[in-house]
Amino acid sequence: MTGRLEGKVAIITGGGGAMGGAQSRRFAAEGAAVCVADVNLDAAQALVKEIEASGGKAIAAQLDVRQADRWAEVVDQTESIFGPVSVLCNNAGANFRVGFEEQTEEQWRTIMDIGLTGAFLGIKAVVPSMRKAGQGVILNMGSLAAIRPGGGSPAYAAQKMGMVGLTRSAAHSYAKDNVRCVIISPGHVDTPFIRGNNPHSPNDWSTSIDNPDNFNRRLSGTPLGRLQTPDDIANAFLFAATDEAAMVTGSMITVDGGAGM
Numbered sequence: 001m002t003g004r005l006e007g008k009v010a011i012i013t014g015g016g017g018a019m020g021g022a023q024s025r026r027f028a029a030e031g032a033a034v035c036v037a038d039v040n041l042d043a044a045q046a047l048v049k050e051i052e053a054s055g056g057k058a059i060a061a062q063l064d065v066r067q068a069d070r071w072a073e074v075v076d077q078t079e080s081i082f083g084p085v086s087v088l089c090n091n092a093g094a095n096f097r098v099g100f101e102e103q104t105e106e107q108w109r110t111i112m113d114i115g116l117t118g119a120f121l122g123i124k125a126v127v128p129s130m131r132k133a134g135q136g137v138i139l140n141m142g143s144l145a146a147i148r149p150g151g152g153s154p155a156y157a158a159q160k161m162g163m164v165g166l167t168r169s170a171a172h173s174y175a176k177d178n179v180r181c182v183i184i185s186p187g188h189v190d191t192p193f194i195r196g197n198n199p200h201s202p203n204d205w206s207t208s209i210d211n212p213d214n215f216n217r218r219l220s221g222t223p224l225g226r227l228q229t230p231d232d233i234a235n236a237f238l239f240a241a242t243d244e245a246a247m248v249t250g251s252m253i254t255v256d257g258g259a260g261m
């Protein structure tokens, strides 16, 4: 622990998941007070116990990022316990891995609502708190789909490309408030999102990386020769959240082993 985030207060959505969880652990270990926010309260609470057992400061909040009223409550709760919010990590996302012909309107709306509208609502909810803090950093979760979306899920392509626009819009709008906004794009990260079968990201044998064909296709598309871990991505989130990145805003950091080249 080196205290790189000492004094910061972070809300991390999808905090009960793999990448949000790695960020929550890492940020708390570096001195931040963390609100682990997830629609899955059990997962968020389990992580908070773990962080507290390691001497970190954290609270759990049940948050469906699609609900503006819950965003307001979560920001208020975090602020009343830890003080004004200075970091927001928008991780919550969804995908249904079917192409244009098969993707339903409901699937489209779910992907866009959780990934893009959820991040928009989060930014609107935290900026007033960041103004009180006198500074802020908003970190949006990108993807290879934010660089070169292929012919898979159209809503996922639109959501992640949309995240680039949202990041630049927030970076322009809030620079005057000393608030930065950065998008961080992982490559293939070995998490339940691409391995498991969860309601927000269903996989079966045809899509899961449990299937060696799917795993090896991703591996061979990664020049550095391995899939990423949630910690690889948390390291970039950490850098972007610190004052070492004081002049980084509106930009994308890729952490993909070269997969997006």
Ligand SMILES: NC(=O)c1ccc[n+]([C@@H]2O[C@H](COP(=O)([O-])OP(=O)(O)OC[C@H]3O[C@@H](n4cnc5c(N)ncnc54)[C@H](O)[C@@H]3O)[C@@H](O)[C@H]2O)c1
Pocket: 013, 014, 015, 016, 017, 018, 019, 020, 037, 038, 039, 040, 043, 063, 064, 065, 066, 091, 092, 093, 094, 114, 115, 141, 142, 143, 144, 185, 186, 187, 188, 189, 190, 191, 192, 193, 194, 198, 200, 201
């Ligand atoms: N795993 C990969 O290869 C990969 C690569 C690039 C980008 N991503 C992105 O990373 C993000 C997180 O993925 P992960 O790999 O950690 O997956 P994960 O499934 O482990 O985590 C996702 C978390 O989001 C939560 N969540 C789902 N719907 C929510 C909602 N409406 N409100 C709040 N929380 C909600 C889930 O409960 C879960 O804890 C997603 O945005 C995904 O698109 C993943």
